[in-house]
Amino acid sequence: MENSSTQHLTGADFVGGAVTAIARFIRENDLKPGDRLPAEAKLSKDLQVSRTVIREALRSLAALRLVELGAGKRPTVAELDDASFSMTIEHGVVTDQIDIQQIYDARRTIEARTAALAALRRTEGEARAILGHAKAMEENFGNSDEVMEHDLAFHLAIAKASKNPVFALIIGAFQGVTRQTWPIGWKSRANDDERRAMNALHLDLAQAIAAGDPQSAADLMNRHFDQSIKALLNAGLI
Amino acid sequence: MENSSTQHLTGADFVGGAVTAIARFIRENDLKPGDRLPAEAKLSKDLQVSRTVIREALRSLAALRLVELGAGKRPTVAELDDASFSMTIEHGVVTDQIDIQQIYDARRTIEARTAALAALRRTEGEARAILGHAKAMEENFGNSDEVMEHDLAFHLAIAKASKNPVFALIIGAFQGVTRQTWPIGWKSRANDDERRAMNALHLDLAQAIAAGDPQSAADLMNRHFDQSIKALLNAGLI
DNA sequence: CCTATTAAACCTGTACTACAGGTTTTCAAA
DNA sequence: TTTGAAAACCTGTAGTACAGGTTTAATAGG
Numbered sequence: 001m002e003n004s005s006t007q008h009l010t011g012a013d014f015v016g017g018a019v020t021a022i023a024r025f026i027r028e029n030d031l032k033p034g035d036r037l038p039a040e041a042k043l044s045k046d047l048q049v050s051r052t053v054i055r056e057a058l059r060s061l062a063a064l065r066l067v068e069l070g071a072g073k074r075p076t077v078a079e080l081d082d083a084s085f086s087m088t089i090e091h092g093v094v095t096d097q098i099d100i101q102q103i104y105d106a107r108r109t110i111e112a113r114t115a116a117l118a119a120l121r122r123t124e125g126e127a128r129a130i131l132g133h134a135k136a137m138e139e140n141f142g143n144s145d146e147v148m149e150h151d152l153a154f155h156l157a158i159a160k161a162s163k164n165p166v167f168a169l170i171i172g173a174f175q176g177v178t179r180q181t182w183p184i185g186w187k188s189r190a191n192d193d194e195r196r197a198m199n200a201l202h203l204d205l206a207q208a209i210a211a212g213d214p215q216s217a218a219d220l221m222n223r224h225f226d227q228s229i230k231a232l233l234n235a236g237l238i
Numbered sequence: 239m240e241n242s243s244t245q246h247l248t249g250a251d252f253v254g255g256a257v258t259a260i261a262r263f264i265r266e267n268d269l270k271p272g273d274r275l276p277a278e279a280k281l282s283k284d285l286q287v288s289r290t291v292i293r294e295a296l297r298s299l300a301a302l303r304l305v306e307l308g309a310g311k312r313p314t315v316a317e318l319d320d321a322s323f324s325m326t327i328e329h330g331v332v333t334d335q336i337d338i339q340q341i342y343d344a345r346r347t348i349e350a351r352t353a354a355l356a357a358l359r360r361t362e363g364e365a366r367a368i369l370g371h372a373k374a375m376e377e378n379f380g381n382s383d384e385v386m387e388h389d390l391a392f393h394l395a396i397a398k399a400s401k402n403p404v405f406a407l408i409i410g411a412f413q414g415v416t417r418q419t420w421p422i423g424w425k426s427r428a429n430d431d432e433r434r435a436m437n438a439l440h441l442d443l444a445q446a447i448a449a450g451d452p453q454s455a456a457d458l459m460n461r462h463f464d465q466s467i468k469a470l471l472n473a474g475l476i
Numbered sequence: 477c478c479t480a481t482t483a484a485a486c487c488t489g490t491a492c493t494a495c496a497g498g499t500t501t502t503c504a505a506a
Numbered sequence: 507t508t509t510g511a512a513a514a515c516c517t518g519t520a521g522t523a524c525a526g527g528t529t530t531a532a533t534a535g536g
């Protein structure tokens with residue numbers, strides 16, 4: 001009784017067909033992250049296409065992060081991951097289909113919500129971690145790379161504390177392009193006072209989340225984005 | 239003067255390296271959607287890996303929708319597209335890493351914003367199209383499939399009218415899973431009066447956008463999601 | 477009977493060849 | 507200059523081969 005059977009492919013787009021068939025296999029067999037898929041040879045036989053086609057299909061699914069591949073290992077179902085959406089966003093920016101202001105407006109919209117949700121749902125540990133990143137920004141004030149990484153980690157930690165993986169996915173995907181523009185905003189702030197003010201805002205936000213105050217958290221997040229967007233405008237980036 | 243040169247790959251992950259190299263090629267040569275990439279044979283020679291590796295790399299990029307492939311045609315740079323994020327979302331739902339309520343909360347957050355932006359930025363044509371979908375929902379009341387498709391098109395049209403492709407991308411990516419749960423919400427509404435009320439809300443929203451009233455548009459969108467989420471709760475889906 | 481070790485079986489990653497059939501370019505004829 | 511056809515180019519799929527990684531099975535020892 002082989003439950004893992006699949007119908008063989010017909011039609012023109014062999015690789016696309018195999019991608020669909022394998023995705024369906026995951027769905028219909030209720031596979032969860034970590035579960036193993038059939039070996040390439042078996043898929044090749046079941047779907048009646050060459051191993052070449054199966055490999056290209058698996059590579060496609062691996063690029064989309066639906067499966068994970070490894071030498072000698074059978075393909076496994078993958079955990080949710082922002083890498084593929086991140087590529088989409090970066091592609092959009094590189095090819096002038098998305099601009100930075102649009103990224104920031106999306107972030108503001110979503111992060112006002114993650115801040116409010118985090119205030120309601122964060123664990124003690126998460127509250128501490130968020131606060132930790134805000135403090136680390138202040139403590140590493142001289143090293144802008146350090147500040148940036150803690151800034152990014154701060155926002156992602158809030159998204160995760162919102163307990164909605166969709167938000168974490170999207171915010172995570174923005175980090176790649178944010179890393180490329182963040183230094184511009186940092187430099188464009190007129191003086192260290194403005195930079196310190198930005199850090200202070202992070203600290204206030206972290207405290208609002210720790211205090212469980214969703215309204216303040218959302219307000220502070222909005223204010224933070226007001227400042228950031230203004231800084232990027234000053235820099236002429238937008 | 240061959241501007242299209244690329245350094246040959248070193249290290250372990252040949253396919254991953256090729257993906258990165260090709261993505262970098264697009265960036266460094268300022269390629270835009272429609273522009274052609276070097277042929278597989280040339281990439282293979284430049285990067286000093288077999289055509290097998292190049293093909294798998296191009297398949298990966300095609301899965302992510304950074305490039306487009308076609309028999310006989312050289313690979314071209316692709317337009318922004320929600321297909322790959324859509325796969326991520328569907329995978330998350332299928333593997334129990336995302337639930338429907340989380341999708342709806344993300345939608346509500348984003349669509350309250352797209353509604354407001356659409357009210358400010360929609361063209362006359364877009365306003366008409368949005369209104370058209372709302373009316374079509376009412377006119378095709380008996381055919382729930384028709385209602386659903388116009389509902390989906392309505393929301394996507396608003397996202398596009400917001401003039402932020404990031405929102406359109408995300409809302410578009412949600413449509414796949416929404417199509418699977420929408421009928422549940424429709425059936426769970428107690429009677430036709432409730433269903434008519436939902437249509438009326440769409441119409442009001444379309445009119446607020448046409449009238450250029452961002453506050454009302456956002457409010458109505460939020461009210462719409464309140465109702466939808468309540469309907470899904472009633473159905474026990476959430 | 478249980479555990480640790482080792483050998484065998486299995487599996488993927490990369491390279492190469494071959495060819496069908498689609499696309500683009502070239503070139504000659506009108 | 508335009509048209510049309512041939513040539514060159516290119517991708518899609520199949521298949522073979524083998525190195526090296528992983529899993530499973532078997533064996534030995536307690």
